[in-house]
Amino acid sequence: MRRVVITGQGTINALGHNVPDTLAAFREGRCGIGEIDIRDLDRLSIRIGGQVRGYEPEDHFNRQQIALYDRFTQFTLMAAREAITQSGLDFSGQLSNEAGVVLGTSGGGMTTLDENYRSVYEEGKNRVHPFVVPKLMNNAAASHVSMTYNLRGPSFTVATACASSNHAMGQAFYLIRSGVSRVIVTGGSESMLCFGGIKAWEGLRVMSRDACRPFSANRNGMVQGEGAAVFVFEEYDHARARGAEILAEVVGFAMTADASDIVMPSRQGAARAIAGALRDARLAPADVGYINAHGTGTAANDKTECAAVADVFGAHADRLMISSTKSMHGHLIGGTGAVELLACIMALKDGVIAPTIGYEEPDPECMLDVVPNEAREAKVDVVLSNAFAFGGLNAVLALRRA
Amino acid sequence: MSDSVKDKVIAIIAEQAVLEPSDVKLDSTLEDLGIDSLGLVESIFAIEEAFDIQVPFNANDPSESEFDISSVAAIVRAVEGLVADQKA
Numbered sequence: 097m098r099r100v101v102i103t104g105q106g107t108i109n110a111l112g113h114n115v116p117d118t119l120a121a122f123r124e125g126r127c128g129i130g131e132i133d134i135r136d137l138d139r140l141s142i143r144i145g146g147q148v149r150g151y152e153p154e155d156h157f158n159r160q161q162i163a164l165y166d167r168f169t170q171f172t173l174m175a176a177r178e179a180i181t182q183s184g185l186d187f188s189g190q191l192s193n194e195a196g197v198v199l200g201t202s203g204g205g206m207t208t209l210d211e212n213y214r215s216v217y218e219e220g221k222n223r224v225h226p227f228v229v230p231k232l233m234n235n236a237a238a239s240h241v242s243m244t245y246n247l248r249g250p251s252f253t254v255a256t257a258c259a260s261s262n263h264a265m266g267q268a269f270y271l272i273r274s275g276v277s278r279v280i281v282t283g284g285s286e287s288m289l290c291f292g293g294i295k296a297w298e299g300l301r302v303m304s305r306d307a308c309r310p311f312s313a314n315r316n317g318m319v320q321g322e323g324a325a326v327f328v329f330e331e332y333d334h335a336r337a338r339g340a341e342i343l344a345e346v347v348g349f350a351m352t353a354d355a356s357d358i359v360m361p362s363r364q365g366a367a368r369a370i371a372g373a374l375r376d377a378r379l380a381p382a383d384v385g386y387i388n389a390h391g392t393g394t395a396a397n398d399k400t401e402c403a404a405v406a407d408v409f410g411a412h413a414d415r416l417m418i419s420s421t422k423s424m425h426g427h428l429i430g431g432t433g434a435v436e437l438l439a440c441i442m443a444l445k446d447g448v449i450a451p452t453i454g455y456e457e458p459d460p461e462c463m464l465d466v467v468p469n470e471a472r473e474a475k476v477d478v479v480l481s482n483a484f485a486f487g488g489l490n491a492v493l494a495l496r497r498a
Numbered sequence: 499m500s501d502s503v504k505d506k507v508i509a510i511i512a513e514q515a516v517l518e519p520s521d522v523k524l525d526s527t528l529e530d531l532g533i534d535s536l537g538l539v540e541s542i543f544a545i546e547e548a549f550d551i552q553v554p555f556n557a558n559d560p561s562e563s564e565f566d567i568s569s570v571a572a573i574v575r576a577v578e579g580l581v582a583d584q585k586a
Contacts, residue, residue, distance in 0.1 A: 160516075163540065223546055226539040 099332035100272045100347075101498065102441065103340040104185075106178025108171050109323030109425045109435050110146035114178055118435075119442050121424060122450035123471045128425050129308060129319050136291045142303045145289050146321030146426025164227055165240065166205035167287035171324035171431075172237035173244060176281060180245055183328040184340060185279060187246045194277040196249035197238045198268045199326075200260030200284030202430030203293060204253075205232030210290040237285050241326075249277050258390070259485035260284050261325075261433030266349040266491055268329045278331040283434035285324035294320065300359070302394050308427070310391035310420035311398050311466045313457035318392040321426025325434035342498040344441045347478075348377025354488025361397055361484050366404035369490035373480060374408070377494040381409045384416055384494075385476025386443045388436045389466075390484045391420020391452065392427055401482065402462045417474065419452040419467040433483045437493070440479045444497040447475050503549075503581060504574045510544045511570060524571040531570075535560075538567065545573075551580045 107114065110128030111121035121128065132145040153162050153170055165173065187195050208231040215221045230236060235253040242251050250271055254264040261284030268282035288294070297303055297320060304317035335342055350372025354365030374381060390401055406413045421439045428435055439450040448471050455468035481493045505519070512519040515531040522531065528538055535557065542553050542565075553576075554564045566572040 160537075164536075223543070226543050227536070230536075 098273050098275055099345060100269050100329055101332050101335050101345045102327050102343045103330045103335050104179035104181070104183030104328030105325070105343060105438060105441060106175035106182070107323065107325040107435060107438060108148060108151070108174045109325070109428065110148055110321055111425050113151065113174070115438060118438055122421060122439055122442060123448055125451045125453045125470055126424060127453055128321070132289055134290060140291070140294055140298065142294055142298050142305060144305065144319055145294070146319065146428070147289050148323050164231060166208045166231045166236060168201055168203070168205060168285045168324070169237040169240050171287060171322070172199065172285040172326060173240060175283065175285070175324040175326035176241045176245070179326045179328050180281065183330070185328065191279065192246045192248050194249040195247045195279040195281070196271065196277055197241045197247050197251040197281045198254065198264045198271070199238045199241070199282065200254045200256070200262070200264035200430050200434065201234055201237065201286055202255055202257050202260050203286060203288045204234035205236060206288050206293045207290045208232040210292040213292065241281055245281070247281060250280070255430065256489045256491070257485040257487055258427065258429055258432060259483035259489050259491040260430035262481060262483035262491035262493055263351065263489070265327070265329070265433065265437065265493060266351060269346045269349050269493070272329055272331050278334045280329045281326060282329050283324065283326035284431040286429045286431035287322045288429055289320060289322045304393060307454045308393040308423045309454035309456060310389065310393045310423055310452050311402070311459060311462040312455045313459040315393045315395070315398065318394055318422070319426045321422070321428045321432070323425070323428055323435060324431050325438055327434070327437065344444045344498050345496045346493065347496045348373045348379065348494035350376050350492050352490045354490070356488055358488070359486050361400040362488060363400050363403045363407065365488055365490050366401060366482070366484050367407040369492040370404060370408045370480065370482065373492040373494045379478055379494060382412050383478045384409070384412070384480055385474065386440070386449055386479040387416060387418040388440050388479065388481045389418050389420040390482045391422055393420070393422065397484065398459070399461045401484065402464055405464060413464060416465070417449050417467050417472070418464050419450055421450050423453040433481060433491070437481055440481050440495050443476050443479050444495060447473055449474050449476070503578050506548055507545065507574045507577050508570065510541055510548060511573070514541045514544070522570060524569065524574070526570050528567060545577060549577060549581055551577070551584055553580065
């Protein structure tokens with residue numbers, strides 16, 4: 097079995113258009129959630145989100161690219177550029193033939209769907225632009241990364257709602273660990289902050305109108321975000337041989353299905369995924385210093401997640417730190433695990449634990465150390481990243497300090 | 499050829515080819531102009547939108563379509579025909 101390390105990271109999200117700005121926001125406990133700016137906002141009852149601001153596609157892509165790239169693809173390409181540049185990799189020859197792209201997204205080209213449904217249903221037009229299909233398809237982002245960087249190996253898109261990115265990065269980990277490939281570009285992206293994307297979530301009545309306050313007794317729901325994060329996963333010896341900077345090592349991954357309910361989470365399903373990731377990484381519970389929680393800010397998730405952590409870690413649950421950065425960047429749905437992995441790598445590499453902001457009142461059912469409101473300096477050797485999706489599909493990654 | 503149709507078609511093709519309209523010659527082929535299959539479909543969409551016509555074009559086998567795309571002049575003639583039919 098081969099070892100898997102991370103040699104590049106990139107992002108664009110509500111906290112910043114790159115990794116340094118995002119990490120600075122994590123350290124400062126800055127909130128990227130605010131009033132959103134989209135068409136027909138007055139017809140929405142939910143008007144806040146972690147929207148990417150100050151972003152103009154024309155600054156980064158030419159007219160023909162914009163005609164083909166939905167916003168979720170644009171975000172992916174921005175993040176991929178930063179990650180691949182940092183890795184220093186150049187894809188040619190045999191490496192190009194085996195290197196692939198495995199990305200997560202839930203909605204794919206939702207903005208494209210939204211705009212074109214408007215044009216045919218609301219405006220009554222009978223003709224749509226010829227690129228609607230290549231723009232909206234869920235694998236568009238993965239394919240454009242593959243085309244842009246000449247990545248010709250295993251490439252696909254994973255859609256498991258809110259766990260999409262973690263499932264995608266888990267597949268990337270497996271592909272390298274098993275020797276199929278030496279490099280996989282992986283992560284995820286989401287751009288669901290369009291009228292239809294928010295309206296659909298409104299229907300579930302789990303959205304907050306003011307803030308995302310995970311684990312706080314006065315929390316009142318989740319807040320959507322948008323953006324992408326992309327990583328270069330690389331086989332350890334390959335990275336060592338070329339003298340690459342290793343940001344962290346991916347040491348374990350596990351997936352479970354609750355097989356019980358389409359929206360309600362399961363304590364047992366979550367606990368089995370967490371325990372499975374530890375087992376896969378050959379780690380003991382006491383090795384874990386930090387968990388980046390799924391922490392959506394809904395009553396159902398936060399209680400279930402805390403109970404699952406208590407089940408797996410026993411007394412050590414009170415000694416580890418667990419925070420939800422969704423309080424700052426919002427819930428990026430299929431892209432969320434990827435942006436949250438940035439906080440995991442920051443914890444390992446820089447010894448800074450990103451806080452759970454907006455925390456106001458302790459909840460007796462969530463009495464773990466949630467790193468409330470302020471980032472904390474702490475040396476940790478092993479971290480976990482939790483993702484528990486609608487549909488009961490859970491995916492947990494384990495990372496170790498390089 | 500009416501200038502208005504010709505000029506509009508050339509403007510659409512020039513935009514797709516990222517050229518100045520003056521660089522698009524009537525005897526140019528789409529291949530000469532560097533317009534690939536996706537660019538062609540996008541041009542046809544733009545033509546349909548600009549003239550409010552339906553272009554009988556099937557991307558599965560462009561040579562079998564009634565719509566002649568063998569040169570810029572052929573496209574202009576075909577569009578003129580469709581515009582005239584629509585008015586008739």
